[in-house]
Each structure stands twice: as structure tokens, then as C-alpha cells.
Amino acid sequence: MKKIVTGEQMKKLDQYTINSMKVPSSVLMERAGLAVSEAVTCKRFSADRILVVCGCGNNGGDGVCAARILHLKGYKVSVFVAGDPKKFSEGMREQVEIARNYRINFVKNPDYAEYTVIVDAVFGVGLSRPVTGRMRVILGQINESHVPVVAVDIPSGLNSDTGTVMGIAVQADVTVTMAYAKPGLFLRDGQTHSGHVMVADIGIYDTRLKNQDEDNFCFFRTDKEDLGSLFIRQENGNKGTFGKVLLIAGSKNMAGAALLSGEACMRAGAGMLKFYTTNEIRESILSNLPEAMLSVFDTKEPLSEQLEKDMEWADVIGIGPGISTEPYAGQILEYVLKNKGNKPCVIDADALNLLSLHMSLLKSAAPPCIVTPHIGEFSRLTGMSVSELCSDIPKAVREFVQEYGVVCVCKDARTLTILPNGCAYINTSGNSALATAGSGDVLTGIILGILAGSDNHADIRVIPLAVYLHGILGEAASFRRSKAGVIASDLIEELTIQNKKLENQ
Ligand SMILES: NC(=O)C1=CN([C@@H]2O[C@H](COP(=O)(O)OP(=O)(O)OC[C@H]3O[C@@H](n4cnc5c(N)ncnc54)[C@H](OP(=O)(O)O)[C@@H]3O)[C@@H](O)[C@H]2O)[C@@H](O)CC1
Ligand SMILES: Nc1ncnc2c1ncn2[C@@H]1O[C@H](COP(=O)(O)OP(=O)(O)O)[C@@H](O)[C@H]1O
Ligand SMILES: [K+]
Incomplete structure (x- = not known):
């Protein structure tokens, strides 16, 4: 049996690992970025021209981190930050600063069809409401480009717990999900939006609990x-x-x-x-x-x-x-x-x-x-x-x-x-x-x-x-x-x- 966790449970596990186990959140993000970079270059598709589309939260931070790792390995990478820099999470802010130090190419209004693979790092488990306005247009453009997509943690726009599309959701070919799979990757629209699901070990382990969460509710996937x-x-x-x-x-x-x-x-x-x-x-x-x-x-x-x-x-x-x-x-x-x-x-x-x-x-x-x-x-x-x-x-x-x-x-x-x-x-x-x-x-x-x-x-x-x-x-x-x-x-x-x-x- 493999454990699956909800978005809320995942956030608690993140906090537990960072606050109680004292693993710096930047270490977790580095491992997340590395896992994404490996999925992008795993030869499922051409990694000739990579576009990483980022939101303002830590999901975006994972994306910028992956972009930097790919850049330093010699890949041609561009980053598009789709969101207001004033709203950056601390992790995202740090990653953008490091990326600028390494002179990563940041772009505005990308032509999605020019790329051979897109990394979707817009929203992860922090998606809190239906996607509307400019973000909706951007997710729509990613889908319409028909360029292969690697989603970070969960395809943006998909509800991590229910697998329902919150207005619009990215159609991924591969999803690199962090630490544990989320129910929404499999249920309802999740099945058709997540593509091949890879679970990345980023150093978050549930040593806190045996098999039950505090609310006596936990998910498993049969093997x-x-x-x-x-x-x-x-x-x-x-x-x-x-x-x-x-x-x-x-x-x-x-x-x-x-x-x-x-x-x-x-x-x-x-x-x-x-x-x-x-x-x-x-x-x-x-x-x-x-x-x-x-x-x-x-x-x-x-x-x-x-x-x-x-x-x-x-x-x-x-x-x-x-x-x-x-x-x-x-x-x-x-x-x-x-x-x-x-x-x-x-x-x-x-x-x-x-x-x-x-x-x-x-x-x-x-x-x-x-x-x-x-x-x-x-x-x-x-x-x-x-x-x-x-x-x-x-x-x-x-x-x-x-x-x-x-x-x-x-x-x-x-x-x-x-x-x-x-x-x-x-x-x-x-x-x-x-x-x-x-x-x-x-x-x-x-x-x-x-x-x-x-x-x-x-x-x-x-x-x-x-x-x-x-x-x-x-x-x-x-x-x-x-x-x-x-x-x-x-x-x-x-x-x-x-x-x-x-x-x-
Ligand atoms: N903690 C860690 O160290 C680790 C975290 N990890 C990674 O972080 C991810 C979780 O990060 P997160 O909690 O920052 O949330 P995230 O998914 O980036 O979204 C929040 C942003 O989206 C915005 N927003 C939400 N809904 C919206 C909407 N409908 N339309 C528009 N905006 C909307 C929201 O804005 P606001 O609601 O404040 O307006 C905020 O800016 C997780 O999935 C994993 O990838 C891993 O690397 C492991 C280590
Ligand atoms: N697209 C699908 N992918 C996987 N399993 C499916 C799919 N469609 C149906 N099933 C499975 O097939 C079974 C259909 O059961 P049910 O609707 O009760 O059929 P019937 O009444 O004709 O015997 C269920 O176990 C369901 O999970
Ligand atoms: K995502």
C-alpha cells in the first residue's frame, strides 16, 4: 500500500518537517526542483527549449529552482513569472534572487508554441479558489500550445483533494508530485489531467504518525x-x-x-x-x-x-x-x-x-x-x-x-x-x-x-x-x-x- 495525502495533510507534513525536524525549507525546495529537472530531461520529450511558468507561491519556487538546475546543466531555459512579485512567498523570492544571480532568462508574454516542453509551476496544493482572469488565460494558453507539459506537484487548476477542475486546469503529460501522491491526481478529472504520475522523494517522511492522521482519515493506493x-x-x-x-x-x-x-x-x-x-x-x-x-x-x-x-x-x-x-x-x-x-x-x-x-x-x-x-x-x-x-x-x-x-x-x-x-x-x-x-x-x-x-x-x-x-x-x-x-x-x-x-x- 502506498500512502496518499490531501493538500491539508501535505501542508502539515511540510510544516512538521521544517519546524519540528528542522529541515530548512530551501533544502526541500532544492530536492523538489532537482526531481522536476530530472523528469524534464528523462527523454520522454525533447528538452531543447524549456519554458517554466511560475506562480507566486512555493509551487512557483519549485519551478524557478528546477529552471536554475537545468540552466546550470546547459539546457536552454526561460522562466515566465505569471503573477505579481509583491505576492511572492519567501521561498519563491529566494529562488528568483538565486536565479537572477545565475542570469537565468526571465521572459514576459512567451510564445508557448516555441518551446519543446513546458514546466507548469503555477499552483500546487495552495490553490484556494477557482482560476479566473489573467491566470485562466495563461493556463488556457499552455493547454492550447499542445507542447508537452511537466506539472510540478499537481497540474495547476486541479483540486488536490477531489480531482475536480477549478475553472480550468493544465493538461499535463507528466506530474512530479512531492513526497506523497495527492487524491486529486487520480480521482475524476485528475485521471485525465495528471498524465504519468511520479512521486518524488524530497525528504519529507511521515514519522509523526503511524497509519492514521489526527482526523482518523487517510488515503492509500493499492499496489x-x-x-x-x-x-x-x-x-x-x-x-x-x-x-x-x-x-x-x-x-x-x-x-x-x-x-x-x-x-x-x-x-x-x-x-x-x-x-x-x-x-x-x-x-x-x-x-x-x-x-x-x-x-x-x-x-x-x-x-x-x-x-x-x-x-x-x-x-x-x-x-x-x-x-x-x-x-x-x-x-x-x-x-x-x-x-x-x-x-x-x-x-x-x-x-x-x-x-x-x-x-x-x-x-x-x-x-x-x-x-x-x-x-x-x-x-x-x-x-x-x-x-x-x-x-x-x-x-x-x-x-x-x-x-x-x-x-x-x-x-x-x-x-x-x-x-x-x-x-x-x-x-x-x-x-x-x-x-x-x-x-x-x-x-x-x-x-x-x-x-x-x-x-x-x-x-x-x-x-x-x-x-x-x-x-x-x-x-x-x-x-x-x-x-x-x-x-x-x-x-x-x-x-x-x-x-x-x-x-x-
Ligand atoms: N512549504 C515548502 O517549503 C514546500 C512546498 N512545496 C511546494 O509548494 C507548493 C505549495 O506552496 P504554497 O503553499 O505557497 O501554495 P501554491 O500552490 O504555490 O499556491 C499559492 C499561491 O497561489 C495563489 N492562488 C491560489 N489560488 C489562486 C487562484 N485561484 N487564482 C490566483 N491565485 C491563486 C496564492 O495567492 P493568494 O491566495 O494569496 O492570493 C499564492 O500566491 C506545493 O504544491 C509544492 O509544489 C514543496 O517544494 C515542498 C516544500
Ligand atoms: N473507464 C473505466 N476505467 C476503469 N474502470 C472502470 C471504467 N468504467 C467502469 N469501470 C469499472 O467497471 C465496473 C462497472 O460496474 P457497474 O457500473 O456496476 O457495471 P454493471 O452494472 O454493468 O455490472 C466498476 O468496477 C467500475 O469501477
Ligand atoms: K503545478
């Missing part, structure tokens, strides 16, 4: 190495060891969703799977997934003694894929949430839409509950509009998790999973191949299968790992078949291939 622990299977284990999953899924015209979830669950390692589904799709389930057990019900009598027994039997419960939003499905959901005890329950798809009409059910359900909404479903669960949600996804998900005490997997191109202990995981695996019908059903199955195989069948810390693995499947399947060509069942095929690789590691 491929984290998956190693997932598929260690107890060699003398039996099918009970690897967990019994009850999957309440499917309805008359929706057998596919149940099958995709069910097969993904078994292929993710669950020892046993039982469906609870409508009698109309009995044959389809039996013929397509004979390894699964089956209880069927008549939609006129959805609650049966069988359901009670099946819930008793299961270690982990999943409800939602393809169950429909008919009233009978609502009755089952209510029964499950009231009677599941402390068994983990994954709530997805139609079950989320039913739940949105009775949120008190979720509040009174015993933990652990895991909800897996995409943004549209999350909007229905919270009653917030999609645009309101997207303006600050971490805040909305965090508040939801705090209110309901659940795990929330908020699915998006960059999925955000927050656990009740406040740990938030931004998923950076996956690509647009996953934007295909049934891909969410596969994710639900993978979560169920991996949960079933976890300690006590209930270790919710595996959930961000399951999300990461699902993303890897999208990448691997698209490598084989093209992004447009992937369908959800390809992800399941890929699951076995990827699991094999992980088992062999």
Missing part, C-alpha cells in the same frame, strides 16, 4: 505487491475452509447477472456457492454453472424456511445482481438485512436501488455490510445529485460510511473504497475495458469469493485488494482482446490466469 497475500491457500483445507457463499441474485430476465457474479465468486476461490433465486431461471443456472448449489423460490412467496436455512449455512452473503426491483425482491432484502447477524453481506445493483427507498434498513443492519454502488446508484442512496457528489467524492463517501457504518466501494473509473475505520483506498488499476455490462457483477463475485477465503470469512481489508484485482483483469483482458472488445465473461477467464500468476509468485 500489485499487495495482492501476494490473497491467494495463499491452506494446502490441507477443504471446501468449508474456503468459505460458503449464499448469492441472492437473478430473476426472470436476468439470469446472466447471477451467473457472472456466481462464476467470478467460485473462480476467486470460494469453497462453495449456493444461489437463492427465482424458479424461472433454475434451468439456466443449473446448465451454466453446475458447480453451484441452488435454492429456488416462487416470486409470490419469496420468504421461505429455505432462505432461513441457507442464511444459517452461509459464511458470506451477496445480494443484488439481477434480482430486479420488484416488491418481492425488496422483501428478501429486508429479511436478509434484519437477520444476517454478523455475517458479511455484499449489497449490489438492484438491491442498492431497493435499499435507497429504505435507508433505515442499512442503518439498523449488523456490520459488516459492504455496498458497491456506481455513481448513479450512490446518488440514489444519498439523495445527492450526481454533480454534487462528483464535486467532492471523498467527502460524500466518507460521510456515508460514517453515517451507516458500512464499507462503501464507490465504483468509478478510479474506484474509491472507504472502510468504517476511515481508511480510504483509491484504485488505480483498470481501464475503459471495464466499462461494459456485467463488469460490476463480476466485481461483486470477486469480492464475495475473496471474502469467503479470508480470515474468519470476514476480513473487510481484502475488499480494496479485490477491487484492484478486478482492475488488473480489465487491463489484462484488453491487452489480449482490445479495450472495446472485452466483455464481462472475459474478465472471469482472465481471473484464473491472473490468479495462477499470483499463486506462482
Whole structure:
């Protein structure tokens, strides 16, 4: 896991390093400038003519410092200071003075298209409001030049915490971010504005805290190495060891969703799977997934003694894929949430839409509950509009998790999973191949299968790992078949291939 910090957390860490650890801020800036200079000359693009565009704060200071290092190495560099010198931060003032001593070329009104690479050092984590006026024009000109851009810390104009564009934001090819990545580099517009993200070690280390910040909220990014622990299977284990999953899924015209979830669950390692589904799709389930057990019900009598027994039997419960939003499905959901005890329950798809009409059910359900909404479903669960949600996804998900005490997997191109202990995981695996019908059903199955195989069948810390693995499947399947060509069942095929690789590691 790699730690990610918000803009506020980063500022506190800067201050801690400078004030308590007594590392001079000029040392940090020198290392930041050096990291930027290395990114500019890393041969991704031509560094023949470099323009560094600076704001008045320390982000600008990093930029001027990088310009000086590049100049002293013999590169042709110009600096454009886009802002009022009266507003310079101390760090920026110092850097400009040093740069003048070394006779760096300062320019006014540059012709951006004349350069082969632009360093964007206008705003970093100090961006405090939407970009307007002259600064907006300048950021627009950088984008319109179509010259490759290396952004310092964060593309200027991007909100470091939410990934939303504050009026306008620079479109970077590479972002050199200082000490820790910021959530905004990945979430929402951040994904398409940050380009390749490089984290630079500039001498800021969080020795102050273990894994939690003072406000009990911290972000992480899952890594491929984290998956190693997932598929260690107890060699003398039996099918009970690897967990019994009850999957309440499917309805008359929706057998596919149940099958995709069910097969993904078994292929993710669950020892046993039982469906609870409508009698109309009995044959389809039996013929397509004979390894699964089956209880069927008549939609006129959805609650049966069988359901009670099946819930008793299961270690982990999943409800939602393809169950429909008919009233009978609502009755089952209510029964499950009231009677599941402390068994983990994954709530997805139609079950989320039913739940949105009775949120008190979720509040009174015993933990652990895991909800897996995409943004549209999350909007229905919270009653917030999609645009309101997207303006600050971490805040909305965090508040939801705090209110309901659940795990929330908020699915998006960059999925955000927050656990009740406040740990938030931004998923950076996956690509647009996953934007295909049934891909969410596969994710639900993978979560169920991996949960079933976890300690006590209930270790919710595996959930961000399951999300990461699902993303890897999208990448691997698209490598084989093209992004447009992937369908959800390809992800399941890929699951076995990827699991094999992980088992062999
Ligand atoms: N501390 C350190 O030693 C280290 C810091 N580091 C680096 O410093 C960066 C943070 O520096 P920072 O805090 O000075 O903020 P920064 O991002 O430069 O922006 C502030 C300036 O922008 C202005 N401004 C804001 N919004 C605006 C708007 N919409 N439109 C117009 N103006 C606006 C604001 O003006 P004001 O709001 O005062 O009017 C002020 O002038 C960080 O990202 C990293 O790169 C690293 O090198 C590590 C060591
Ligand atoms: N552009 C994308 N990049 C990465 N992952 C994506 C992208 N679009 C969708 N996904 C992922 O694909 C899955 C889609 O889930 P969902 O919308 O519930 O699909 P369905 O309901 O069709 O099964 C989610 O895990 C989501 O994170
Ligand atoms: K910047």
C-alpha cells in the first residue's frame, strides 16, 4: 500500500518537517526542483527549449529552482513569472534572487508554441479558489500550445483533494508530485489531467504518525505487491475452509447477472456457492454453472424456511445482481438485512436501488455490510445529485460510511473504497475495458469469493485488494482482446490466469 495525502495533510507534513525536524525549507525546495529537472530531461520529450511558468507561491519556487538546475546543466531555459512579485512567498523570492544571480532568462508574454516542453509551476496544493482572469488565460494558453507539459506537484487548476477542475486546469503529460501522491491526481478529472504520475522523494517522511492522521482519515493506493497475500491457500483445507457463499441474485430476465457474479465468486476461490433465486431461471443456472448449489423460490412467496436455512449455512452473503426491483425482491432484502447477524453481506445493483427507498434498513443492519454502488446508484442512496457528489467524492463517501457504518466501494473509473475505520483506498488499476455490462457483477463475485477465503470469512481489508484485482483483469483482458472488445465473461477467464500468476509468485 502506498500512502496518499490531501493538500491539508501535505501542508502539515511540510510544516512538521521544517519546524519540528528542522529541515530548512530551501533544502526541500532544492530536492523538489532537482526531481522536476530530472523528469524534464528523462527523454520522454525533447528538452531543447524549456519554458517554466511560475506562480507566486512555493509551487512557483519549485519551478524557478528546477529552471536554475537545468540552466546550470546547459539546457536552454526561460522562466515566465505569471503573477505579481509583491505576492511572492519567501521561498519563491529566494529562488528568483538565486536565479537572477545565475542570469537565468526571465521572459514576459512567451510564445508557448516555441518551446519543446513546458514546466507548469503555477499552483500546487495552495490553490484556494477557482482560476479566473489573467491566470485562466495563461493556463488556457499552455493547454492550447499542445507542447508537452511537466506539472510540478499537481497540474495547476486541479483540486488536490477531489480531482475536480477549478475553472480550468493544465493538461499535463507528466506530474512530479512531492513526497506523497495527492487524491486529486487520480480521482475524476485528475485521471485525465495528471498524465504519468511520479512521486518524488524530497525528504519529507511521515514519522509523526503511524497509519492514521489526527482526523482518523487517510488515503492509500493499492499496489500489485499487495495482492501476494490473497491467494495463499491452506494446502490441507477443504471446501468449508474456503468459505460458503449464499448469492441472492437473478430473476426472470436476468439470469446472466447471477451467473457472472456466481462464476467470478467460485473462480476467486470460494469453497462453495449456493444461489437463492427465482424458479424461472433454475434451468439456466443449473446448465451454466453446475458447480453451484441452488435454492429456488416462487416470486409470490419469496420468504421461505429455505432462505432461513441457507442464511444459517452461509459464511458470506451477496445480494443484488439481477434480482430486479420488484416488491418481492425488496422483501428478501429486508429479511436478509434484519437477520444476517454478523455475517458479511455484499449489497449490489438492484438491491442498492431497493435499499435507497429504505435507508433505515442499512442503518439498523449488523456490520459488516459492504455496498458497491456506481455513481448513479450512490446518488440514489444519498439523495445527492450526481454533480454534487462528483464535486467532492471523498467527502460524500466518507460521510456515508460514517453515517451507516458500512464499507462503501464507490465504483468509478478510479474506484474509491472507504472502510468504517476511515481508511480510504483509491484504485488505480483498470481501464475503459471495464466499462461494459456485467463488469460490476463480476466485481461483486470477486469480492464475495475473496471474502469467503479470508480470515474468519470476514476480513473487510481484502475488499480494496479485490477491487484492484478486478482492475488488473480489465487491463489484462484488453491487452489480449482490445479495450472495446472485452466483455464481462472475459474478465472471469482472465481471473484464473491472473490468479495462477499470483499463486506462482
Ligand atoms: N512549504 C515548502 O517549503 C514546500 C512546498 N512545496 C511546494 O509548494 C507548493 C505549495 O506552496 P504554497 O503553499 O505557497 O501554495 P501554491 O500552490 O504555490 O499556491 C499559492 C499561491 O497561489 C495563489 N492562488 C491560489 N489560488 C489562486 C487562484 N485561484 N487564482 C490566483 N491565485 C491563486 C496564492 O495567492 P493568494 O491566495 O494569496 O492570493 C499564492 O500566491 C506545493 O504544491 C509544492 O509544489 C514543496 O517544494 C515542498 C516544500
Ligand atoms: N473507464 C473505466 N476505467 C476503469 N474502470 C472502470 C471504467 N468504467 C467502469 N469501470 C469499472 O467497471 C465496473 C462497472 O460496474 P457497474 O457500473 O456496476 O457495471 P454493471 O452494472 O454493468 O455490472 C466498476 O468496477 C467500475 O469501477
Ligand atoms: K503545478
